[in-house]
Amino acid sequence: MSADMKAGAPRGGMLVDGLAQVGACGLFLLGMLGAIPRSLRHLREISRQIWFVGAMSLVIIMISGLFVGMVLALQLYYTLSIFGGTAALGTVVALSLYRELGPVITALLFAGRAGTAMTAEIGLMRATDQLAAMEMMAVDPIAFVATPRFLAGVIAMPLLANVFSMLGLLGAHLVGVTWLGVDNGTFWSNMTSNVDVWKDIVNGTWKALAFGVVVSLIAVFQGYTAPPTSEGVAYATTRTVVFASIVVLALDFVMTAFLM
Amino acid sequence: MPTAAAADALVEVRDLTTMLSGKAVFAGLSLDIPRGKVTAIMGPSGTGKTTLLKHITGQMRPDRGVLRVDGQNVPALGREALYALRERIGYLFQNSALLTDYDVFENVAFPLRQHARLPEVLLRNIVLTKLQAVGLRGAARLMPSELSGGMARRVALARAIVFDPMLILYDEPFVGLDPIALNQVLKLIRTLNRTLGITSILVAHEFAAVRQVADLVHLIANGQCVASGTPEQLARGESDWTRQFFGGDADGPVPFQYPAGDYATALGFTGAAA
Ligand SMILES: Nc1ncnc2c1ncn2[C@@H]1O[C@H](COP(=O)(O)OP(=O)(O)O)[C@@H](O)[C@H]1O
Ligand SMILES: [Mg+2]
Numbered sequence: 001m002s003a004d005m006k007a008g009a010p011r012g013g014m015l016v017d018g019l020a021q022v023g024a025c026g027l028f029l030l031g032m033l034g035a036i037p038r039s040l041r042h043l044r045e046i047s048r049q050i051w052f053v054g055a056m057s058l059v060i061i062m063i064s065g066l067f068v069g070m071v072l073a074l075q076l077y078y079t080l081s082i083f084g085g086t087a088a089l090g091t092v093v094a095l096s097l098y099r100e101l102g103p104v105i106t107a108l109l110f111a112g113r114a115g116t117a118m119t120a121e122i123g124l125m126r127a128t129d130q131l132a133a134m135e136m137m138a139v140d141p142i143a144f145v146a147t148p149r150f151l152a153g154v155i156a157m158p159l160l161a162n163v164f165s166m167l168g169l170l171g172a173h174l175v176g177v178t179w180l181g182v183d184n185g186t187f188w189s190n191m192t193s194n195v196d197v198w199k200d201i202v203n204g205t206w207k208a209l210a211f212g213v214v215v216s217l218i219a220v221f222q223g224y225t226a227p228p229t230s231e232g233v234a235y236a237t238t239r240t241v242v243f244a245s246i247v248v249l250a251l252d253f254v255m256t257a258f259l260m
Numbered sequence: 261m262p263t264a265a266a267a268d269a270l271v272e273v274r275d276l277t278t279m280l281s282g283k284a285v286f287a288g289l290s291l292d293i294p295r296g297k298v299t300a301i302m303g304p305s306g307t308g309k310t311t312l313l314k315h316i317t318g319q320m321r322p323d324r325g326v327l328r329v330d331g332q333n334v335p336a337l338g339r340e341a342l343y344a345l346r347e348r349i350g351y352l353f354q355n356s357a358l359l360t361d362y363d364v365f366e367n368v369a370f371p372l373r374q375h376a377r378l379p380e381v382l383l384r385n386i387v388l389t390k391l392q393a394v395g396l397r398g399a400a401r402l403m404p405s406e407l408s409g410g411m412a413r414r415v416a417l418a419r420a421i422v423f424d425p426m427l428i429l430y431d432e433p434f435v436g437l438d439p440i441a442l443n444q445v446l447k448l449i450r451t452l453n454r455t456l457g458i459t460s461i462l463v464a465h466e467f468a469a470v471r472q473v474a475d476l477v478h479l480i481a482n483g484q485c486v487a488s489g490t491p492e493q494l495a496r497g498e499s500d501w502t503r504q505f506f507g508g509d510a511d512g513p514v515p516f517q518y519p520a521g522d523y524a525t526a527l528g529f530t531g532a533a534a
Binding site for chain 1: 317319343344346347349351353354355357358359360370371374375419
């Protein structure tokens with residue numbers, strides 16, 4: 001597939017190449033969605049992949065969430081104290097985390113940790129003929145390799161984003177209440193009365209789900225179509241991080257504008 | 261030219277034509293693979309031997325021509341029919357292509373788990389039987405990264421025969437093996453053919469090994485089958501092709517020089533060339 005595409009690709013400009021990639025990626029997504037019924041026979045493989053991507057990213061996402069929450073508390077405490085509004089610290093931190101930073105930073109970390117691993121793994125499977133071997137054993141590699149990883153990423157992302165936000169709140173509480181002396185009761189009550197579970201938390205979860213779709217799609221597609229050489233796989237992992245980051249940040253703007 | 265009668269051919273190739281990146285890999289290739297025999301496919305590197313195996317298994321489609329496996333025209337098969345056919349074909353990749361996520365046992369069990377709902381006890385017995393056949397029952401719990409090249413190839417062979425196929429394709433199974441491992445693989449190829457009657461197609465360059473096991477050899481060059489016969493017939497070298505290939509001459513029908521423009525012109529002696 002990759003070899004054919006490479007051989008047949010017009011030597012057009014970057015725009016044409018880019019559009020062709022987007023088109024191929026869209027077709028690949030349709031292929032994976034079409035394979036979902038057959039993938040459901042490989043439930044064991046799907047749960048194994050959820051475990052992999054989840055376990056792989058959990059620690060880095062927890063640590064990052066904690067630090068981001070701590071920094072947020074410091075910065076916002078300073079800003080809010082200018083207006084004498086430090087009582088709102090919990091609210092502002094929670095809204096920033098759940099609506100924005102949780103999904104976005106989780107997606108970026110997820111692309112760097114689990115996304116690159118997916119790309120490299122699938123690329124190497126192609127380079128070492130493992131995908132061809134599956135074809136020869138009458139097992140569809142899209143249904144067995146691509147779709148389970150894609151689904152695992154889509155399922156794991158919202159969970160990880162919520163873990164990130166929760167740890168962020170914990171970090172903000174540590175800094176704001178324990179260190180800077182914001183009243184514990186004020187921190188929570190102000191937050192719980194102003195953060196709307198449906199509007200804010202579900203809104204952020206939709207974002208995380210959408211980011212899960214694009215990051216996993218890019219990672220699996222890059223791996224599946226990587227040239228079967230060491231450079232090919234290396235470039236593909238780099239492209240996964242670059243493309244996934246750009247698409248996540250752009251999509252974040254669009255979704256924020258529409259979901260406000 | 262095909263020597264076996266088409267009637268007892270498991271694989272029939274007729275007028276196969278394939279273009280890859282603007283080059284004709286096959287230009288009207290015709291040959292037969294007789295049932296129950298070991299047939300070797302030989303030829304210079306890059307001549308399309310792997311491509312031929314991929315055509316036979318439907319991994320690649322030719323531009324024109326007929327390619328029948330057990331009576332079914334492979335290029336015309338849909339996905340379901342193709343997958344059904346592949347369940348009856350074993351394919352040994354040159355680099356073994358074991359699934360790196362799974363240990364030896366699970367690699368051999370993989371096709372069974374995917375296609376047969378077997379009780380675990382039965383599955384275990386089948387897998388251990390196949391591993392015993394290749395002499396690696398004791399290695400069942402090793403990971404592919406812990407195997408030597410020869411062991412990996414034997415595991416891949418156990419996996420290829422787990423469904424008792426009617427046809428096995430070996431793509432350069434001897435490359436990179438030490439003489440002991442080579443003889444082990446050679447012995448397995450012969451045993452599988454002689455005791456189970458599995459039709460075998462063997463792509464290999466090692467004529468010494470090929471003549472020990474092959475009933476028939478097809479020599480492919482320039483997109484066509486240029487010579488066919490028993491190893492002994494081909495070794496006698498009655499055509500330019502066989503003389504060059506089995507005699508190992510650098511120049512002959514297969515040119516030493518990659519096609520190029522006039523040498524004198526390239527060196528700047530335009531006057532001398534004219
Ligand atoms: N997917 C492909 N795309 C373009 N060219 C290919 C492809 N696969 C093989 N080729 C070309 O076809 C020719 C035959 O390749 P191959 O079948 O691997 O040769 P062999 O196995 O006899 O060494 C080579 O020139 C190779 O470059
Ligand atoms: Mg080859």
